[in-house]
Amino acid sequence: MAEPSRTTGQIKAVCLDIDDTLVDSERASREGLRALVGTDRAWQVWRRITDEHFGDHAAGDGDFDATSAARTRAFFAAFGHEIDDAELARRESDRMAAMRRAWRLFDDALPCLDWLRATGLRLVAITNAPSAYQRRKMADVGLAGTFDTVLLSEEVGAAKPDPRIFAAACGGLGLRPEEVVHVGDRLDADAVGAVRAGMHGVWLDRRDTGRAAPDGVRVISSLFDLPELLVCDLPAVPRPAAAPAVVGEVVGLSR
Incomplete structure (x- = not known):
């Protein structure tokens, strides 16, 4: 697999939904x-x-x-x-x-998060949930401290797919929308909402429904598929020097 070229459009951060994306809610x-x-x-x-x-x-x-x-x-x-x-x-x-x-993390959650962190990408959680409830959930499943930023709709005053919550993520990171990917299990609220906000939207279709996604939305059925999508299909995501083995195999680094 060829190394991705470095461009001014390089992806620098990945945002993830929590419920039914990372946590089997x-x-x-x-x-x-x-x-x-x-x-x-x-x-x-x-x-x-x-x-x-x-x-x-x-x-x-x-x-x-x-x-x-x-x-x-x-x-x-x-x-x-x-x-x-x-x-x-x-x-x-x-x-x-x-x-x-x-409350449990999906089996693909931690390997994917480890891979993303190993690339040097910044990580953001964007979630439509009451603050105290969601922070307790994240702590219970071991996600406290995982993200550079956690944006909760209750605190932002806007819920996905409102572009304001996506703009808050980009603004807090000091990045342009085109430098940020958002991944979530809801096609409209997560992926389409992110695309409309100028970000890269990825729909995590865990049930592999085969439902057609609008133009500009990428689709994966597992977080194990996310590294390959980022490396192959999006602008200049750097490979980690030592990718976690379980994800390295998935993206073809060991094939």
Whole structure:
């Protein structure tokens, strides 16, 4: 594989989403739902009600605990069950404890992060989530201290795909948008949002849906694929002097 040429458009930083990009948040949420009702068969109902209650909160509106309680109350109400405040608090506590126990990084997360760090690229987390909740999650899974910058929608006052949160990332790094890549599992909020902000947008399609992406959006199905994309398809990403072996094999450095 030829060495990439150095250009004025060289990629200097990679931004990553957290939930369902680095952390298997859906699995953890399903475990929380099982703690709540003993099964995750109503997962689609839970997701719909979650979207209804947390759509505005992602940008910093509302109280997280109160919104969570309202979401759980609405979920039970959808099945005709009314619960009092004490029972609601107990069930929410059990759900949150089960979810925290289930928070895990995907297997490809740390190898990819190690490779990115070895290249000298700067790392940024951009996440639509309440600050205290998300920082606790990142600490629980060992991501605290991993990133040069962490941008949370609640603190920025704008949520992906709002271009302001991407501009805040570039501005905080002192870089032009074309020097920054953003990777996330949501096509519209992450990849398309980044492209519209002038960055390189990469959609992490973990389910390998085959869904067509708009022009300008790159698609990968695993973070193991990200180093090859950066080295081969984007401007002048330097190779690390000693790439972590597991990713070195993936990008063809050992083939």
